[in-house]
Amino acid sequence: MSYFDAASAAPLHPVARQALLASLDEGWADPSRLYREGRRARLLLDAAREAGAEAVGCRPDELVFTPSGTRAVHTGVEGALTGRRRSGRHLIVSAVEHSSVLHSAEVFESAGGTVTRVPVSRTGAVTPEAYRAALRPDTALACLQSANHEVGTVQPVAEVAAVCREAGVPLLVDAAQSVGWGPVEGDWSVLTASAHKWGGPPGVGLLAVRKGVRFALQGPADERESGRAAGFENIPAVVAAVASLRAVRAEATEEAVRLRELTERIRERVPDLVPDVEVVGDPDRRLPGIVTFSCLYVDGETLLHELDRSGFSVSSGSSCTSSTLTPSHVLKAMGVLSEGNVRVSLPPGTPAEEIDRFLSALPGAVAAVREKLGAPSPRTAAGEGVLVVDALGKRCPIPVIELAKVIGEVPVGGTVRVLADDEAARLDIPAWCEMRGQEYVGEEPAEGGRAYLVRRLS
Amino acid sequence: MSYFDAASAAPLHPVARQALLASLDEGWADPSRLYREGRRARLLLDAAREAGAEAVGCRPDELVFTPSGTRAVHTGVEGALTGRRRSGRHLIVSAVEHSSVLHSAEVFESAGGTVTRVPVSRTGAVTPEAYRAALRPDTALACLQSANHEVGTVQPVAEVAAVCREAGVPLLVDAAQSVGWGPVEGDWSVLTASAHKWGGPPGVGLLAVRKGVRFALQGPADERESGRAAGFENIPAVVAAVASLRAVRAEATEEAVRLRELTERIRERVPDLVPDVEVVGDPDRRLPGIVTFSCLYVDGETLLHELDRSGFSVSSGSSCTSSTLTPSHVLKAMGVLSEGNVRVSLPPGTPAEEIDRFLSALPGAVAAVREKLGAPSPRTAAGEGVLVVDALGKRCPIPVIELAKVIGEVPVGGTVRVLADDEAARLDIPAWCEMRGQEYVGEEPAEGGRAYLVRRLS
CATH class of the missing domain: 3.90.1150.10 (Aspartate Aminotransferase, domain 1)
Incomplete structure (x- = not known):
């Protein structure tokens, strides 16, 4: 088997495995206790925090360990929005963030906040100008991934951070996909990451909040991890996560x-x-x-x-x-x-x-x-003919296949009207037109779904 | 070394260690993926859920895995309170719950909810009658631990559950201290537990919500664990947790x-x-x-x-x-x-x-x-004398030590007035009186702290 889905989860790095095994014996006790086992656990946790902070590029007291990257994002977004609620209730995210950021934005929106979703180019990148245009006097927080998880596009984080800094707005960077390759450049305020993406064990996220960033949480908390990640510390996993981060960085x-x-x-x-x-x-x-x-x-x-x-x-x-x-x-x-x-x-x-x-x-x-x-053989369809294709009830990619089958049957300048109710058609029919050099005229409501209009150009 | 703090965290059970090692190799992939590694991870997770549910005494689809016992409690309390917010905004907890329950109650209170804290006897137990008395028409949820984490007292959970059931109010049972010994008896609605208390690895909590219990969460969620525990599943730890629960139960x-x-x-x-x-x-x-x-x-x-x-x-x-x-x-x-x-x-x-x-x-x-x-030699102080003991600025146990030193110096029927600003004195001076057969008269404000009045009886 060839496993080509490292962006979802990477297999455990050998160094992580080794560190996990060792710290299962040394780091299982409660690090807040005063006895020997507790002090030993505390030493492991402190050392991991120091090494993790060095890799991230922050101070040890700016870094906490969360139970996952998703939790780091949820906590980071909530903490920054709540900490700056007096500055305003406006949030900026890119349209291509990880779902954990978008879910946080939706919750904020349903609680009365306003969200601007910054669009991306056809390659998936935002521009600093778009962030500048999105900033408002009541913007509490901006979020931008360091690199996209689906297409790998690297975002101009340092430039966007500079734009935000100028406006006095903190920038949260979701660095889940890139942190194994190197530290995030630029003047970020909050950073999140996830250990199982770089070969660490599951169960560990990183949340770094720069000193001076207003940060407050509303839910129940405890005294662990500076009040930012409640629940018993998972020290063996934390130690393994940091050890493997250093290992992958050394080979990066x-x-x-x-x-x-x-x-x-x-x-x-x-x-x-x-x-x-x-x-x-x-x-x-x-x-x-x-x-x-x-x-x-x-x-x-x-x-x-x-x-x-x-x-x-x-x-x-x-x-x-x-x-x-x-x-x-x-x-x-x-x-x-x-x-x-x-x-x-x-x-x-x-x-x-x-x-x-x-x-x-x-x-x-x-x-x-x-x-x-039953896809059409490429570039063979020809002739005159049918104007309406009924693909109602047909799932992706059938509507596009049906369109491709008949496009050659209308004369150049003629129009095909595709009836479809599958959500993907809205995206894929224009994309097909662009790939095939045909004209996408637009869409309109139709009985039972939508009608997509395509004009044959060649 | 003798480690006598299992109620904080138990060392990893050998079975947990073995299961963890095996599933680090088999269970690291994303269980929502369709390829081989994902399907294998899914199988492990499903099997762990089934075995865990059997041990807890619930249906597999009633059980989710959280990143810790604390998270299970926070989510369980929030979910039940939000799910039943139309029934009312009143919460009942015992006065001796784990801090995770009490923190949840404080958050609820600061958001406008009302909390009744049911008192306990001198042995640390609640009574079903006290819960019955606390129930109101607007009670959304009651919480009771299965057993106390500091003194080990077992609570009358089945009886309290029956009282709540009669009133149509769900009961959340924090079973963190007892679930390794056996399932929780009675008709509970929500149950929480923590794997590292029974020799499982850190990073795993259990949250069981009976079908039919109204349950809703407000924060950002994802599709994992039925939307009740966001973030990448920690399958190796979950498998190890359940394996060790079965192992300790077999010897319980x-x-x-x-x-x-x-x-x-x-x-x-x-x-x-x-x-x-x-x-x-x-x-x-x-x-x-x-x-x-x-x-x-x-x-x-x-x-x-x-x-x-x-x-x-x-x-x-x-x-x-x-x-x-x-x-x-x-x-x-x-x-x-x-x-x-x-x-x-x-x-x-x-x-x-x-x-x-x-x-x-x-x-x-x-x-x-x-x-x-410099504690007094037991039962040797005698004579007449000083009425006021100034222990301001002195930390526990000094105020009680000073009291014990002078009590023999006042005549029987005479009074000692202890000035103290340490919070523990409020608890320990009455407790000392009870142990020593002296009369605790009461406390009153005094310059710089409180004055505690004790009358010598013997």
């Missing part, structure tokens, strides 16, 4: 070069090997190990199964794999194709041969799915 | 008998071996492994250091060991002596010889502390 520069070459190989080769593919995300400003592409006329879930059978574990932002039946908010915000989406995220140490094996297996897997779904 | 009946004999030995022997000691908690309805006593004229922190030097790790509810400088709320609610407090809580497997060694070491340790503090 070299490994980044190697993984970047491997993902570059995928970026270059996939469009040659598989027809009708869109590689998404920024080709240059991106994380070393992540590459994402979408395949027309493919159902993401079926493709994942096909690849799993061939021995590859990858992830997808397609609607079809999500329980909510909506396509990834990241792909949506970027305005790129979401159907048949595949994210390859390589754990450090991935051998080059596994990439070659993947590139050999991918074309057959995609073709098999397309064959099952 | 036999081990309970053995530990009960050992703690009974301490209960009986300590008052003979050490003068001026009060053993607290219920002598019969109590947990097998916990015994707690308080020593007059002793500073708890110094005694803990003394015992630590002799090789014993114990805990204390004395003000002197707490960062907040107030004595344990449990001892306060019971109205028993808090100074020189020692909690012995035995991990399963504690050899009998360690108890004998402890009983040999204790008298010398207490005597050494008393000597340092």
Whole structure:
């Protein structure tokens, strides 16, 4: 098996395993106790905090350990918003944040706050100018990920931090995807991360809050972790998390070069090997190990199964794999194709041969799915004909497949009207038009769903 | 070293260690993913939930895993209060709950809710009648621990649950101290527990919510653990927690008998071996492994250091060991002596010889502390004299020591007026009077603190 989903969770690093085992014996006691076992646990926790702070680039008393990256985000956003509630009730987030940030924003909104969602380019990046434009006198907090978890695009964090600093607004950086590669540059105020993304054990998040940032929590708390993460400290996991962070950091520069070459190989080769593919995300400003592409006329879930059978574990932002039946908010915000989406995220140490094996297996897997779904043979449809395609009740990618089948049957200048009720169609029909050089005219309500209008240009 | 603080945290059970190691390799991936590693993680999580539910006595879909017992309590209380907010905004807790319950109650109170704190007897137990009396038409939730964490007293949970059921009010049971010994009896609605108390790893709490109980959370959530515990699942720790729960349960009946004999030995022997000691908690309805006593004229922190030097790790509810400088709320609610407090809580497997060694070491340790503090020789003071003792600025146990020194110097029927500003004096002076057969007249404001009036009766 080749595990290519490190952006979800990385296998435990050998150093983490070793540190965990050792500290299960040394660090199980309550570090607030005065007896020997408690003092020993306290020493381990203090040492981990010091080493963790050094890796993050903050003071030890600015760093607390939470039970997960998600908890770090929830606490970080709540704490900064509550701490600055007298400054105002406005929050800025990018449209492509991790769901933990977006969920926090929704809760804030439903409690009467206002949220501005900063849009991204087609490569998934925000601009400092967009953050500057979003800032208001009542802005309490801005949030920006260091790099995107679905497409790997690196955000201009230092520049956005400078813009926020100028306005006196703290910036929370969700560094979950990047912190294993290096510290976050720039003048951030709050930083969050998640150990299992860099090969640490599950159960550990990092929350760093710079001195001077107003921070207050409202829920029940206790005296542990400076009142910012209630509950008995998970010292063995914390020790293992920090040990593995230092270990991956020590190899980061070299490994980044190697993984970047491997993902570059995928970026270059996939469009040659598989027809009708869109590689998404920024080709240059991106994380070393992540590459994402979408395949027309493919159902993401079926493709994942096909690849799993061939021995590859990858992830997808397609609607079809999500329980909510909506396509990834990241792909949506970027305005790129979401159907048949595949994210390859390589754990450090991935051998080059596994990439070659993947590139050999991918074309057959995609073709098999397309064959099952009856996708059109590329660029063969021709003739005049039908104007309305009824794809009501059909799930992604069927509406696009039906559109592609008939587009050649209307004359150049003619229009196809696709009736569909699947949410993904709203995203994928315009994306298909862009890929195919056809004109997307727009959408309108129709009985039982929406009508999407496409004009044949060639 | 003899570790006698299992009620804080138990060392990792060998079965937990083994299960943790195995599932670090099998259970690190995201269980919501469709590929092989994800499916394997999901299987482990499902199996752990099923086994955990069986041990708790609930359906698997009623049980979620949280990052700690404290989080389970915070979520359980918030969820039940929010779910029933239309029924009313009244909460009942016992006065001797774990701080996580009391913190939740304080947050509820500061948000406009009303809290009734049910008092306890001198042994630390509530009565079903007191809960019945506390119930109101607007009561949203009642909370009661299965057994007390500081003195081991077992609460009448089944009876209180019946009273609540009759009134249509859900009962949340914090079973942190008892769940390793057996399931909670009675018709509870919400149950919480903490794995590191039974020899599981840190990082795992249990939250069981019976079907039909209205439950709603307000903060940011995700799709994990039925929306009741956000953040990446800690599957290796969950698997280890459940495996060790089954292991300790398998030995529970036999081990309970053995530990009960050992703690009974301490209960009986300590008052003979050490003068001026009060053993607290219920002598019969109590947990097998916990015994707690308080020593007059002793500073708890110094005694803990003394015992630590002799090789014993114990805990204390004395003000002197707490960062907040107030004595344990449990001892306060019971109205028993808090100074020189020692909690012995035995991990399963504690050899009998360690108890004998402890009983040999204790008298010398207490005597050494008393000597340092200049405690009065028991029952030797006599004569007439001084009425006012100025102990302002003196910390526990000095005010009581000064009182004991002069009581013999006033005539029978005469009064000693102790001036003190230490919070513990309010608890310990009446407790001393009860132990010594003197009359506690009352307290009144005095310059710089409070004056405590004691009438000599003998």
